[in-house]
Amino acid sequence: MDIQEYIESGILETYVLGSASEAEARELLYFKKKYPQVQTALHELENDLEFIAEQMAITPPPGTWSKIEASINELTTVPEYEPLRLKEPGSKNGYDFKTANRDYIEVAESQSTHMTIHKSWKWVFAAVFVLGKIFLACAIYFYLENRQAQQQIQELKTEFRQNHPH
Amino acid sequence: MLFGYIYEIVKDNNLAEQHLINIYNCIPDHINELADEGTNTWCQLQRLAKKYLEYSKGAIHSSQFNGADLSKYNGRNRFLGLMTHEQRHVFYNAYYCGKTIAELSKELNKSEEIIRMALKEAFIIIKKG
Numbered sequence: 001m002d003i004q005e006y007i008e009s010g011i012l013e014t015y016v017l018g019s020a021s022e023a024e025a026r027e028l029l030y031f032k033k034k035y036p037q038v039q040t041a042l043h044e045l046e047n048d049l050e051f052i053a054e055q056m057a058i059t060p061p062p063g064t065w066s067k068i069e070a071s072i073n074e075l076t077t078v079p080e081y082e083p084l085r086l087k088e089p090g091s092k093n094g095y096d097f098k099t100a101n102r103d104y105i106e107v108a109e110s111q112s113t114h115m116t117i118h119k120s121w122k123w124v125f126a127a128v129f130v131l132g133k134i135f136l137a138c139a140i141y142f143y144l145e146n147r148q149a150q151q152q153i154q155e156l157k158t159e160f161r162q163n164h165p166h
Numbered sequence: 167m168l169f170g171y172i173y174e175i176v177k178d179n180n181l182a183e184q185h186l187i188n189i190y191n192c193i194p195d196h197i198n199e200l201a202d203e204g205t206n207t208w209c210q211l212q213r214l215a216k217k218y219l220e221y222s223k224g225a226i227h228s229s230q231f232n233g234a235d236l237s238k239y240n241g242r243n244r245f246l247g248l249m250t251h252e253q254r255h256v257f258y259n260a261y262y263c264g265k266t267i268a269e270l271s272k273e274l275n276k277s278e279e280i281i282r283m284a285l286k287e288a289f290i291i292i293k294k295g
Binding site: 008009010011013014016017018019020021043045046047048049050051052053054055056057058059060061064067068071072075 | 167168169170171173174179183186187188190191194205206208209212213216242243245260261264265266267268270279281282283284285286288289292293
């Protein structure tokens, strides 16, 4: 393959914009390692993208940075989540924002597998816990009541035998 | 830079600001990838933003593009005004809407080679300014 022709084909531009297919991205990454020209061209294109973004930049509204700062500070109080995987465009496993959905609690089942449950289940767990405590208290109460009744029966039987000898 | 990119997609100042804050919240999880030598930090950040918007908006693809109105391509958008309608359509939809070459090929009823070349030409126009 003529590598210059490959560079001129527009595939590099497609790749940097994340519009390449998986197969195209795989092929490009292979050529990037093999041919320094591809690497250089790709580097130039990435710089071009940065240039485009600079030209099209808009100043954010005043106060945006303090909001970002406050939001990041809030994050320190939230438990850590598994980081999202950052991949090259066109790769099979790109960013997965579903894993960052804060409506779900990650429950570790073992070292290798995980179970995801909805946050609403915490109320079910709390109810089960409270009901468990109530049942336990009832069981102890009825056990003691039963033991006391058995003792009373035993006493009555003894008393009866003493009052009515054969 | 990132605010301008997001704004162009959502076309709403408050929404763009909120998305910007949320994207910054994701950065601590990706700091190693973003600071990785050999990769352009801006490109990585833009990919992160694009993926975030795809997920949170559910339809980054729904970002509307009306290439006919040339009057709005001034100042920061002047590059778009220098492109042909086809180049502009391809560049805008790939850059902002995240459409693939295959999707654009089908949409414009042209071969993928032609779409790739249109994108390449759009880059050349931007480079020349």
